[in-house]
Amino acid sequence: NAGVTQTPKFRVLKTGQSMTLLCAQDMNHEYMYWYRQDPGMGLRLIHYSVGEGTTAKGEVPDGYNVSRLKKQNFLLGLESAAPSQTSVYFCASSLTGGIRRRYEQYFGPGTRLTVT
Amino acid sequence: AQSVTQLDSQVPVFEEAPVELRCNYSSSVSVYLFWYVQYPNQGLQLLLKYLSGSTLVKGINGFEAEFNKSQTSFHLRKPSVHISDTAEYFCAVRPRLFSGGYNKLIFGAGTRLAVHP
Known part of the structure; x- marks a missing residue:
């Protein structure tokens, strides 16, 4: 049971390049999330998904797209990277069943992205 | 809307000393409260949570937090740090x-705890 995994761990992009970050979870969680973490700002939600085939915008969605084709995977895409997207990206997942268990999010180890 | 303020961006402390990390929140509705910890170069993991019941919540690694509704605070404490x-x-x-199944978490900016020997 690996929990939440993220690929890649590090990446450097030039402005205008594109890339996809992959998040995978093996806990059969319904909900998945993408956050970015910037110094002094905590974590901010980019996009989220409440089930396979569904996605929705979070707090800071501009410049990002997502897809949830399989329940266990949640992809985050940057179509044209900008220096403002330099950040650490975290994926998380959570259960849907059971009132108390629903509220805990499980996080991946993060992807450090630098856009030059 | 909700917001979370962590009153200290950095807290230096000596080993075996007590520590308190302060958290205040603002919300027009009742909330559930959480503390997460992020070790260097790792993801976040849940330390403790308050959903209901006793306002003193115990978590992993000897941490505890107290929910104070009147002061809208949820300070984290440990009597002796390592x-x-x-x-x-x-x-x-x-x-x-319930907001359509979306488990919306609003995070504070974080407090960096540095424990010195």
Whole structure:
């Protein structure tokens, strides 16, 4: 049971390049999330998904797209990277069943992205 | 809308000393409260949570937090810290109202705890 995994761990992009970050979870969680973490700002939600085939915008969605084709995977895409997207990206997942268990999010180890 | 304020961005402390990390929140509805810890170069893991019941909540690694509704605070405490507690700590809230299945967590900016020998 690996929990939440993220690929890649590090990446450097030039402005205008594109890339996809992959998040995978093996806990059969319904909900998945993408956050970015910037110094002094905590974590901010980019996009989220409440089930396979569904996605929705979070707090800071501009410049990002997502897809949830399989329940266990949640992809985050940057179509044209900008220096403002330099950040650490975290994926998380959570259960849907059971009132108390629903509220805990499980996080991946993060992807450090630098856009030059 | 909700917001979370962590009053200290950095807290230096000596090993075996007590520590308190402060968290205040603002919300027009009732909330659930969480503390997450992030060790260097790792993801976040849940330290403790308050959903209901006793306002004193115990978590992993000897941490505890007290929910104070009148002061809208959820401060994290540990009576004696270790070097291994050096990490960044995030306070987060979630509104109690069901919002279409979206488990919306609002995070504070984080407090970096540095434990010195």
